Amino acid sequence: MPDYTLYGTPRSRAFRVLWMLHELELPFNHHPEPPQSAAVRAVHPGGKIPVLVADGTPISDSSAILTYLVDRHGGLTHPAGTLDRARQDALHFRILDEIDALLWTAARHSFVLPEAERVPAIKDSLKTEFTRNAARLADDLGAAPFLMGDTLSLPDIVLGHCLGWAKLAKFPALPDPLDAYLARMRARPAYARAAA
Template identity: 45%
Template sequence: MTQLTLIGHPTTRAMRVMWMLEELELDYDVQGSKPHGPDILRVSPSGKVPALIVDDVVLTDSVAICQFLADREGKLTAPAGTIARGQQDAHLQFACDEIDGSLWTATKHSFALPEKLRVAAVKETARAEFSLAMKRLEARLGDGPYLAGDDFTVPDLIIAHCLSWARAAKFEIESETVQAYGKRCRARAGFRRAVERAATL
């Protein structure tokens, strides 16, 4: 049986991987390391979390890990090489570039960067970019409960995590459609299990 060990604290992007692991109902261990902690530095010189150790192999980057797990299990994803997968990957790229990107820019200039490198005005630009991304997300959702219609897939998980991050960072989400989408994603049993496990770390 494959051994899965997640390194990263759920207050980081490691929560995405925990959620995916719970959605797929996989057994895994967690080492609740913060960025640049000793546990993560032992397996990843960058010190960035999360990392997933699959037997003795280290995988990094939350998006890559989540897609790997979905592909391996054949769940929460369209098959590679299909038109549906091409559309799914486009949604995923949008999530990384326009939603995660604006949130991470604001975060870096709030506390992640050394103080001498922070530019307060950049955070207003990030908020404007996030607001535009929410309008684009509403258009992508259309009338479907999820980005792929009735099917919850990897980009839904990544975007829903970003929406929770946005709420914590006090980024305004004006769209009722997007708000309802976020609640729908967070109502999933996999997310609730991940939250319960996170509370024990």
């Protein structure tokens, strides 16, 4: 079994990795360190979180970590080189582009950037775009329990995290199908373990 140590606070993109580790039922150590802490910089000089140290090798970026975990352990993914994997990757990248990027830009202009560099007015346009993108995702989800149909996969972890982040950031209300989807994601035992 690989030796995994995760660095990052649960109130960050590290939550996605925590959730994935629990979904895959993998043992790991967790250091809930904030970005730029001495402990994080010791394993990854850039200081960004999350960082997963796998068998002594640090991996940064939540999407890279999630992809590594599902590929290495063969769960919550479709095999590389298949059309289902191409669809899965397209959903993953779409969520990063159309949902995650908007939330991160809003965060940067709320508290991440130095105050003199913030443009608070940008958040209104980000929320409008979020509403439009969330409506399209809700239409695409339809009555399916998960983004890829009947089976939880990597994009569900990313979207489930992003939708919870949107609620915390007081973004516009989710369309009913996405609100019900988020409730299903939060009801998963692995989600509860990660949140604890």
